[in-house]
Amino acid sequence: xxxxxxxxxxxxxxxxxxxxxxxxxxxxxxxxxxxxxxxxxxxxxxxxxxxxxxxxxxxxxxxxxxxxxxxxxxxxxxxxxxxxxxxxxxxxxxxxxxxxxxxxxxxxxxxxxxxxxxxxxxxxxxxxxxxxxxxxxxxxxxxxxxxxxxx
Numbered sequence: 001x002x003x004x005x006x007x008x009x010x011x012x013x014x015x016x017x018x019x020x021x022x023x024x025x026x027x028x029x030x031x032x033x034x035x036x037x038x039x040x041x042x043x044x045x046x047x048x049x050x051x052x053x054x055x056x057x058x059x060x061x062x063x064x065x066x067x068x069x070x071x072x073x074x075x076x077x078x079x080x081x082x083x084x085x086x087x088x089x090x091x092x093x094x095x096x097x098x099x100x101x102x103x104x105x106x107x108x109x110x111x112x113x114x115x116x117x118x119x120x121x122x123x124x125x126x127x128x129x130x131x132x133x134x135x136x137x138x139x140x141x142x143x144x145x146x147x148x149x150x151x
Contacts, residue, residue: 053138064118064148073110083110092122119149
């Protein structure tokens with residue numbers, strides 16, 4: 001099996017050009033495109049800036065099957081300035097796009113907590129889409145002892 005080159009988060013961002021919550025789950029272990037393609041599909045060529053987003057994950061996950069994650073965005077959540085959606089990507093999962101959470105101005109806080117599945121030790125990226133269309137991000141490295149995806 002040919003191993004594809006592993007793009008890092010900065011390369012992915014460079015390629016791209018420098019309450020109720022609805023979660024849309026994506027299967028973590030299905031075949032899928034690389035991270036750069038997933039980011040391009042989700043956001044086109046809009047610039048993603050690294051700020052305003054806080055991503056909390058354990059540094060060491062004993063099992064990749066259940067890894068807790070919390071994404072918080074610095075936003076007043078007012079009628080004119082709010083978070084429209086939060087997207088989480090796992091760089092080395094067979095399908096990098098892990099989940100999408102959709103919010104609105106009626107949410108009191110821009111925060112989402114869940115559990116995700118990780119195939120191997122890797123970098124996880126969270127991207128927030130604001131009401132003005134701007135994109136903000138944060139990333140974290142997670143070491144996985146036992147992978148959460150079967151071949």
